[in-house]
Amino acid sequence: MSIAATDMDALRVGVAQRFGMRKRLSLAVPGLILLYLTYIFFAFDIPGVASRARPENAAVLLGDFWSYKTHVTRDNRTGAVTTAIEGERKGEYPEGTAPDWVTLGEMTRIDLPGGAEVRYLPTGIAALSIPDFGDMAIAPEGRAIAVTLPEGMDQPDWMSMSKNRVSINHGDWRFAMTPSKAETFRYQAGWELFFFTLDSPFHGKSLGELITLATSGTAVVPDRSNLSAMMHDFWTNKMWRHSDVFWAMGETVLMAFLGTMGAGLIAFPLAFFAASNFTPARWLRLGLRRVFDLFRGIDGLIWTVILSRAFGPGPLTGALAILMTDTGTFGKTFSEALENIDGKQVEGVQSTGANAPQRMRFGVIPQIAPVILSQLLYYLESNTRSATVIGALVGGGIGLLLTQAIITQKDWEEVSYYMVLIVLTVMLLDSLSGWVRRRIIKG
Numbered sequence: 001m002s003i004a005a006t007d008m009d010a011l012r013v014g015v016a017q018r019f020g021m022r023k024r025l026s027l028a029v030p031g032l033i034l035l036y037l038t039y040i041f042f043a044f045d046i047p048g049v050a051s052r053a054r055p056e057n058a059a060v061l062l063g064d065f066w067s068y069k070t071h072v073t074r075d076n077r078t079g080a081v082t083t084a085i086e087g088e089r090k091g092e093y094p095e096g097t098a099p100d101w102v103t104l105g106e107m108t109r110i111d112l113p114g115g116a117e118v119r120y121l122p123t124g125i126a127a128l129s130i131p132d133f134g135d136m137a138i139a140p141e142g143r144a145i146a147v148t149l150p151e152g153m154d155q156p157d158w159m160s161m162s163k164n165r166v167s168i169n170h171g172d173w174r175f176a177m178t179p180s181k182a183e184t185f186r187y188q189a190g191w192e193l194f195f196f197t198l199d200s201p202f203h204g205k206s207l208g209e210l211i212t213l214a215t216s217g218t219a220v221v222p223d224r225s226n227l228s229a230m231m232h233d234f235w236t237n238k239m240w241r242h243s244d245v246f247w248a249m250g251e252t253v254l255m256a257f258l259g260t261m262g263a264g265l266i267a268f269p270l271a272f273f274a275a276s277n278f279t280p281a282r283w284l285r286l287g288l289r290r291v292f293d294l295f296r297g298i299d300g301l302i303w304t305v306i307l308s309r310a311f312g313p314g315p316l317t318g319a320l321a322i323l324m325t326d327t328g329t330f331g332k333t334f335s336e337a338l339e340n341i342d343g344k345q346v347e348g349v350q351s352t353g354a355n356a357p358q359r360m361r362f363g364v365i366p367q368i369a370p371v372i373l374s375q376l377l378y379y380l381e382s383n384t385r386s387a388t389v390i391g392a393l394v395g396g397g398i399g400l401l402l403t404q405a406i407i408t409q410k411d412w413e414e415v416s417y418y419m420v421l422i423v424l425t426v427m428l429l430d431s432l433s434g435w436v437r438r439r440i441i442k443g
Helices: 005-043 046-052 055-066 207-215 226-235 242-274 282-297 300-311 315-339 343-350 356-394 397-408 412-442
Strands: 067-075 081-085 108-111 117-120 126-130 134-141 144-148 159-162 165-169 173-177 181-189
Touching: 005 046, 055 067, 055 412, 067 108, 126 173, 134 173, 144 159, 144 165, 207 226, 226 242, 242 282, 242 315, 242 356, 242 397, 242 412, 282 315, 300 315, 300 356, 315 356, 343 356, 356 397, 356 412, 397 412
Parallel strands: none
Antiparallel strands: 067 081, 067 181, 108 117, 117 126, 126 134, 134 144, 159 165, 165 173, 173 181
């Protein structure tokens, strides 16, 4: 069968047009994406954000995650010198004692990294010796601060001065003076006093010494074994509040568990009424599906705000907020799982003379159980993270402690502690849910 010349020409033109359209389309799509990214660049003021960025602040924050600072403070009015971890009373060294890099006396000398030194003189002057810069003196004069720089030296960029405040930031140590006090901060790696506070007899002992005391040592605390005393001092640590933190973490997990499992219990029976192969009444199916859309369409944080107005703050409010959102999500996924079951398996059970509940139990449930279990376990892990944020709003769980630590911007190592604990909890739940899946689904 031959093709006419005119038809061949038309075919060539048509093919050329199609290839040309595809070529233009392949160029247009990247062009539109580039145009959209250009719009985002200016709409979100990326140049302004870059100009306002302060990477040094982020570096200080990250450094605080894994380090602590010791405050050596002199009251300029009384001359009293105190030394405290993170500047807290709970971490204050007993009177007359200090770390080995602080020498107390009529003149207090503070040895700092890099060979720097700060001396609190009896006259109220703070004398600083900084390598590669020289000796300088800082002293309060009424409501102002007087600074004497080394001869021939200008104010360095790591030093800021105003009429009533002088601040020096040298990385691993800082110094600040106001008319009322002088403070020297020394940063050191680790989470100091994490296990035992200064008033504990176990503070400052090595791991080997602690093991020896726990197993065979003479009792340090009367009427209590050393191991029991160690556990007590750790659990009641006033700086890190381990008992409060672990209770709050348990409250967060409980909030997630109640919300997730409660939503599953409510959504499971309702899903049968929302599945087309179980409920012929169209109005009932559509009505239930719109209810599910309503519940899952409103974010859990919005439900938290609404429910906290109705029931007040607390962990139960957070659990109800999770329950509301997950009921909608589970209702949709469970009903879709029911609509996709194999009808032949149900017919096989029916052929044995089984009644309706028995058909559900042996023909339907085994097919959808893996889906339901996977959804419940996955959302339990996810809701543990969500419960942290919700807890910050309703005043419950680890979220409240995390928010308080962030707001104070004082002890970022505590923020790091809470974050590590949350991640470890999620990892534990992931391992536990994997074990449950293997035990129930695979046998």
